Amino acid sequence: MSNKVAGEANPVARWDLPAVEGPLVQRRGAGVNVMHLEAVERDAWEQGLASGEAEGLRRAEAAFAKRINELDVKFAALDAILGTLAKPLEQLDAAIEQELTKLALIIAKHLVRRELRLDPAQVIGIIRHTVGLLPVAARDLKYICTPTTPPSCARSSRSRVASRSGCSRKIRCWLVAAAA
Numbered sequence: 001m002s003n004k005v006a007g008e009a010n011p012v013a014r015w016d017l018p019a020v021e022g023p024l025v026q027r028r029g030a031g032v033n034v035m036h037l038e039a040v041e042r043d044a045w046e047q048g049l050a051s052g053e054a055e056g057l058r059r060a061e062a063a064f065a066k067r068i069n070e071l072d073v074k075f076a077a078l079d080a081i082l083g084t085l086a087k088p089l090e091q092l093d094a095a096i097e098q099e100l101t102k103l104a105l106i107i108a109k110h111l112v113r114r115e116l117r118l119d120p121a122q123v124i125g126i127i128r129h130t131v132g133l134l135p136v137a138a139r140d141l142k143y144i145c146t147p148t149t150p151p152s153c154a155r156s157s158r159s160r161v162a163s164r165s166g167c168s169r170k171i172r173c174w175l176v177a178a179a180a
Contacts, residue, residue, distance in 0.1 A: 115123055 112123070
């Protein structure tokens with residue numbers, strides 16, 4: 001092998017250094033040491049940590065804001081449902097109130113009739129007391145007799161209420177309301 005190379009013309013050419021242009025950079029000091037490399041690595045690590053933390057915080061805040069918006073929508077829907085459910089209850093409450101008022105009036109009417117049948121003198125005392133509480137402007141009273149009014153009650157209430165109330169016109173029978 002060496003014989004062949006020696007006998008033939010050598011095709012190998014000499015290598016020259018490439019020409020480099022530009023300003024020359026001079027080395028400062030002895031070069032890069034391990035402490036310098038560790039400081040650069042630590043700075044890069046801290047910068048990466050800070051940027052990663054900021055990016056993670058930004059993503060967490062965005063996810064949190066999105067979740068809050070979803071919950072706000074759900075709460076608004078729930079509030080609307082509860083409002084809708086409360087309206088029938090309000091109507092039901094009003095109907096119950098009206099029915100209870102009617103029931104109380106019916107009970108009062110029956111109790112008054114019973115008292116009139118049993119002891120009309122008690123009712124006359126209540127009428128006298130009530131007429132005495134009326135203001136002077138309401139002394140012009142209107143009385144109505146019912147067929148079930150006991151005659152003794154009607155007679156005594158006419159005379160006693162008329163004298164107590166100071167009415168100028170003749171009283172017919174039972175006190176219902178003050179005429180305006």
